[in-house]
Amino acid sequence: MEENKQPLLSSFGETEAEEENQNTHLQTLLATTSNHSFTADADDIHPINTARDFFKEFRNESKKLWFLAGPAIFTSICQYSLGAVTQVFAGHVSTIALAAVSVENSVIAGFSFGIMLGMGSALETLCGQAFGAGQHDMLGIYMQRSWVILNATGAILCFLYIFARQLLKLIGQTTEISEAAGLFAIWMIPQLFAYAMNFPIAKFLQAQSKMMVMAAISLVALVLHTFFSWLLILKLGWGMAGAAVVLNVSWWFIVVAQLAYIFSGTCGRAWSGFSWKAFQNLWGFVRLSLASAVMLCLEVWYFMALILFAGYLKNAKVSVDALSICMNILGWTVMVAFGMNAAISVRVSNELGAAHPRTAKFSLVVAVISSFFIGFVLSVILIITRNDYPTLFSDDSDVDTLVKELTPLLAICILINNIQPVLSGVAIGAGWQAVVAYVNIVCYYVFGVPLGLVMGYKLDMGVRGIWYGMLSGTVVQTCVLFVMVYKTNWNKEASVAEDRIRKWGGPASEEDDVEK
Numbered sequence: 001m002e003e004n005k006q007p008l009l010s011s012f013g014e015t016e017a018e019e020e021n022q023n024t025h026l027q028t029l030l031a032t033t034s035n036h037s038f039t040a041d042a043d044d045i046h047p048i049n050t051a052r053d054f055f056k057e058f059r060n061e062s063k064k065l066w067f068l069a070g071p072a073i074f075t076s077i078c079q080y081s082l083g084a085v086t087q088v089f090a091g092h093v094s095t096i097a098l099a100a101v102s103v104e105n106s107v108i109a110g111f112s113f114g115i116m117l118g119m120g121s122a123l124e125t126l127c128g129q130a131f132g133a134g135q136h137d138m139l140g141i142y143m144q145r146s147w148v149i150l151n152a153t154g155a156i157l158c159f160l161y162i163f164a165r166q167l168l169k170l171i172g173q174t175t176e177i178s179e180a181a182g183l184f185a186i187w188m189i190p191q192l193f194a195y196a197m198n199f200p201i202a203k204f205l206q207a208q209s210k211m212m213v214m215a216a217i218s219l220v221a222l223v224l225h226t227f228f229s230w231l232l233i234l235k236l237g238w239g240m241a242g243a244a245v246v247l248n249v250s251w252w253f254i255v256v257a258q259l260a261y262i263f264s265g266t267c268g269r270a271w272s273g274f275s276w277k278a279f280q281n282l283w284g285f286v287r288l289s290l291a292s293a294v295m296l297c298l299e300v301w302y303f304m305a306l307i308l309f310a311g312y313l314k315n316a317k318v319s320v321d322a323l324s325i326c327m328n329i330l331g332w333t334v335m336v337a338f339g340m341n342a343a344i345s346v347r348v349s350n351e352l353g354a355a356h357p358r359t360a361k362f363s364l365v366v367a368v369i370s371s372f373f374i375g376f377v378l379s380v381i382l383i384i385t386r387n388d389y390p391t392l393f394s395d396d397s398d399v400d401t402l403v404k405e406l407t408p409l410l411a412i413c414i415l416i417n418n419i420q421p422v423l424s425g426v427a428i429g430a431g432w433q434a435v436v437a438y439v440n441i442v443c444y445y446v447f448g449v450p451l452g453l454v455m456g457y458k459l460d461m462g463v464r465g466i467w468y469g470m471l472s473g474t475v476v477q478t479c480v481l482f483v484m485v486y487k488t489n490w491n492k493e494a495s496v497a498e499d500r501i502r503k504w505g506g507p508a509s510e511e512d513d514v515e516k
Contacts, residue, residue, distance in 0.1 A: 044355075044356040044357065044358045044359055045057055045356075045358050045359050045362060046358075047358065048362070057362060058365075058366055058369075061359075061362055061363055061366045062366055062370070064347065064363075065340075065343055065344070065347060065363060065366055065367060065370070066343075066370075067209070067211075068206075068209055068211055068342070068343035068346055068347065069339055069340050069342075069343035069344075069367075069370075070211075070339075071211030071212050071214065071215040072206070072211050072214075072215075072338075072339035072340070072342040072343050073335065073336050073338075073339025073340065074215045074218070074219070074339070075202075075211065075214045075215045075218045075339065076335035076336070076338045076339040076342070077332060077335045077336070077339070078215070078218035078219055078221065078222040079218050079221075079222075079254070079335075080331055080332060080335045081222055081332070082221065082222065082225050082247060082250050082251065083105045083109070083247065084328050084331065084332060085222070085225060085226050085229055086101060086105070086225075086229060086233075086243045086246070086247050087101050087102055087105065087324065087328055087393070088392065088393055089229050089230065089233040089234060089243065090102075090233070090240065090243055091321075091393050091394045091395070092234065092395065093233065093234070093239050093240070095321060095394075095396055095399075096176060096177070096180055097180070097239060097240055098321055098324070098393075098394065099177050099180070099181070099320050099321055099324070100177060100180030100181040100183075100184050100240065101181075101184060101240065101243060102320065102321065102324035102328075103168065103173065103177055103181040103320065103324075104164070104181045104184045104185050104188060106324060106327060107168070107181075108160060108161060108164050108181070108185045108188070109185075109188060109191065109192075111157075111160065112154075112157050112160065112161075112192050112195060113195060114293075114297035114299075115153060115157065115293050115297055116150055116153070116154070116192075116195040116196055116199050117195075117199055118289075118293030118294065118295060118297045119146070119149060119150055119153060119199075119289040119290070119293040120146055120150060120199030120200050120202070120203055120289075121199075121203065121293075121295075123142055123143065123146055123200055123203035123204060123207070126138075126142050127139050127142050127143075127203055127204055127206075127207035127349075131207045131208060131270075131349075131350060131353065136268065136269040136270045137269050137270075137272065139204055139207060139208070139267075139270040139271070140204070140267075140270055140271040140272060140273075140275070141275055141277045142200075142204070143200045143201065143203075143204040144274065144275065144277075145279075145281075145282060146199075146200035146203075146289070147196070147197065147200055148279065148282065149282065149286055149289055150195075150196035150197075150199065150200060151193065151196045151197075153196065154192050154193050154195070154196040157192055158189060158192065160185075161185045161186055161188065161189050161192065162186060162189075164181060164182040164185035164186070165178050165179060165181070165182025165183070165185075166182070168181055168182060177320070180240070183240070184240050184243075184244060187240075187241065187244035187245075187248075188244055188247065188248065190248040190251075190252065191247060191248050191251050194248070194251035194252050194254070194255050195251070197255045197259075198251065198254060198255050198258070201255065201258045201259065201262070202214065202258075202342075204262070204267075204270070205258070205262075205267075206342050206345075206346050207346060207349070207350075208267060208270055209346065210266075210267070213258075213261050213266075214258065217254055217257040217258060217261075218254060220253075220257075221250050221251075221253050221254050221257075222250075224250065224253070225246055225247070225250040228246045228249075229242070229243065229246045232245060232246055233246070291434040291437060294434075294437040294440075295424070295434070295436045295437040295440060298437065298440035298441060298444055298445070299420075299421075299424065299440060299444075302440075302444045302445075302448070302449075302470065302473070302474070305449065305470070309452070309453070309456065309466050318396070318398045318399055318402060319402070319462075319463055321394060321396065321399045322399050322402035322403050322406065322463070323406075323463060325390065325393045325394065325399070325403050326403060326406050326410050328393065329382065329389070329410060329414075330410060330413055330414060330417065333375070333378050333382075333414045333417075333418070334414075334417050334418070334421065336371075336374055336375075336378070336418065337371055337374075337375070337417060337418040337419070337420070337421040337422060338421050340367055340370065340371050340374075340418075340421065340422050341421040341422055341424060343367070344363060344364060344367040344422055347360070347363040347367075348360045348363055348364065351363065361488075364422075364423075364485060367422045368419060368422055368423070371418045371419055371421075371422045372415075372418065372419055374418055375414055375415040375416075375417070375418030375419065376415060378414055378418070379411035379412070379414045379415050380411075382407060382410065382411050382414065383407060383408065383411050386404050386407040387404065390403040390404060402463070405464075406463065406464070406467070409464060409467055409468070409471070412471070413467070413471055413474075416471070416474055416475060416478060417474065419478060420474060420477065420478045420481070423478065423481035423482065423485060424436065424481070432484075435484075436481070436484075439477060439480050439481070439484075440477060443473050443474075443476045443477035443480060444470075444473045444474075444477060445473075447472070447473050447476060448469060448470045448471075448472055448473015448474065448476070448477075449469070449470060449473065450469075451469035451470075451472055451473070452465065452466040452467065452468065452469025452470040452472075452473075453466065453469065454469065455468055455469045456469065
């Protein structure tokens, strides 16, 4: 088989000797399973040679993709809106309340969210490819291993919440914002462990295409969250304390409801109960989880840094509030792309696990085209309503004026950020996390952040300069991912997926293969 032009790391920190042994093992497995590979390849889509072939396959793939993406987008928007709704109500309490909730959500919870989401995303590769290959029994084991790792990580991250006030002061936030955000962070510790439980559950259900139940649970949670936020924060006057209570309870409601669904027996062989196997091979699982965490954390933290940098500008409260509103809007729109990210990750991992490389590649094409048009429509709507939407978030006229000025830049950012998460979803589905982590470090933190700081402070361009520079880093990263995808040998990726499934499937699976 033709060698891939682009070497991929199957696990974080894997040595060259391990890679060579796995390649040798893979060649042996492929030689002994050629009939299976031929049968699986026969089910793959035919090569696309004409425009008619393209539109036919585009229509078919769109149905499969949107069957996953529709509920996934809705789920992402609902879950993101929990924090966004809290910020909306906090903005009507006081400017400092909005700044405190925004900084905690963006910096403290955002930092933890990135780590938890990233580590949980290892399941997108493993569960997706195992499900595509028919090894359903391992999905529940993978989820339990991820619970162990993420809850242990959550215990460590508690110190970030406990000492948030001191950390925010250390990085230059004003005393007033640091005090308020630090107190709110301590109240939000329960949300941290809800993250630890929720993200593995989400990847477990996504791999099985069980998106509708996630969407239904998230909708109920959002409706209840909105009502009780109004009741406790504004009507009863609990302020920030009420915001913390409702936000914590809403996230745990989602976790408990999803667990009830899984434990009821609706997932078949994917969930057969708790098992001690969850504690086996934990270190290998940690390495893959770390690779996923580094990749996604670098993306989540990147725009979170905008809020931090704004705290160093003149009139920090107005700058932080205006940027937090823009990031709030961007977050809502990027949730559409994150939903597509989840869908394309499932499609790519399932198809690679089933040895369908052409289908996996074409799924990417459909996802990118669809995300681009969605981003374009959202950007146009935002520009048309730029004189109206800022008042929904704040009663401060200075904040509203700055948000209006930033709207064109926000629209450009939405367009670009609707494509980039889709490419990241392909990387997760194919298991490229470690490679993309290095790409993110260079594009974001070696290029984008320094450029933004120079433009913002040295060239005295303020908030716009910081954002222009960091947006440039996103553009470069997106271009690099496009090149990676374009040069990928998808036949080789299907082979790598088969070897990964055998590696993580355990001794029982390998014995079965030998008997066959």
